[in-house]
Amino acid sequence: MRSDRGVAYAGRGVAAELTTVHELVRTNNAVLITAIEALLKAAEIPHLVLDQHMSVLEGSLGILPRRILVEETSIEDARRLLEDAGLAHELRPDKPALYAELTDDAVLGGRLRLKQKKRGHRVGHDAILLAAATAARAGDRIIDFGSGVGAAGLALAMRIPDVEVTLLELDPELSSLAIENIERNGLSERARAVTLDVAGPAADYAAAGLTPGSADHVLMNPPFHDPSRQNVSPDPGRRLAHAASESLLVDWIDAASRVLHSAGSLTLIWRADGLGDVLAALGERFGGIAVLPVHGRAGQPAIRILVCAHKSSRAPLMLLPGLVLNGEDGKPTAEAEAVLRGAQALPMSGR
Structure with a gap:
């Protein structure tokens, strides 16, 4: 039947x-x-x-x-x-109706609830790790590039009181969900979502009230899969969120440099084998770089890197001890649980 x-x-x-x-x-x-x-x-x-x-x-x-x-x-x-x-x-191919369905998910141990599409790009550990690695204090102005439904930026807003967060997202549907997530988590007074191409011209940013030098921090989880080396999803949403063009990382870092003030900081997450690409893209505009490797399992090579860089800094690069998500028994480590469920900051965010 x-x-x-x-x-x-x-x-x-x-x-x-x-x-x-x-x-x-x-x-x-x-x-x-x-x-x-x-x-x-x-x-x-x-x-x-x-x-x-x-x-x-x-x-x-x-x-x-x-x-x-x-x-x-x-x-x-x-x-x-x-x-x-x-x-x-x-x-x-999946049924089109499934793509339109939504789920209501709890992250950060239930502190944050997010509506998101059942199909397509879904919130994972990367967004929560990114928020935990972002150094911010009350009153800071923060921009989340490529925010999707708002997971990273809103997780940061839940952890640090009185920060002002702007979520930038190209996909209007995801941007609409981000607006809903802002409201349902009681963050309307200090968070907003804007439909905007991160790599778009400065005039588009200015129209959204994001003028050069106006931000204290930028956090980003750019698409980082190389389509020439890795299979990409047939789902358009997942492909847009995961597959990167050759110039994307440079374009996003250029945009971050423009909106950050002279002592602002940038935090990003990237695939571990792309550290050289990240350092090259940061160039001479950023220094004081801290790199934290993320290991999926104890004893295994890193799968992600968290990178925090400071505009105009000349401080040397610092390689931090890695974060292990799962022990040899396959169970989450206490350190990972403290960050992913307990909303604890990662050590690099205290630099």
Whole structure:
């Protein structure tokens, strides 16, 4: 039986209980099917492989495609799992209706609630780490570049009282959600969202009240995946949020330099293997650079870097001890929990 959003099926022995499922992958590559099944099993995501015996019955081994179906309650997790594994190009197109749905999520241990799209770019650890790494004090003026639904900027506003935050976002839908998130978290008096291209001209910034030298801090989580080296998501929202052009980092840092006053600071998060690109883009305009590596698991190479730089500073670069998100047992470390759930600042923000 087909529903309007997928396939409804009943498992053996539970004929009265129907479950809606969605097609995750369709392929005649048996090795790929086995690999994806292993990923889903490891993540404990329920799934079903259809047509796996059909090609044998028809005498056409390997010609007819097999399909992997996933329950509706797990489809978002399954798609993200395959995207993170570099298999985004194997995913079946999703139903357009799913992209418009919203979720209501709690971050910072429930201190901040965010409405965001169920599909597309979703708030993760990066935004919260970025907020924790941003040095700010009460009364400071802060701009969050590429803010999405406002996670980083609003997390910073929840941690530090009386800061003024402006969220810049190119996507009007995400900008609208950011406005709603500002209101529902009681931050309307000191936060606002502006629909604006970070790499746009100075005149656009001025029209939004963001004149040169008007900000104390800029924080940014730019798209940093290299499309020439990594598979990018077929979802337009995730692709825009994750895939970077060659000039994007330089353009964003140029914009930050323009809006920061002479002693302002810039904080950004980037992929760990791109440290050289970040330092080159900062150039001679920024100094006093602090770099904090972020490790997904104890004993493993860093996956992210948090970088804090000060405009016009001539202080030397400082490499800080890394932050480990998960121990060897796979459980979150106490240090990570203190930041991600407890709203604790990272040490670089006290420089």
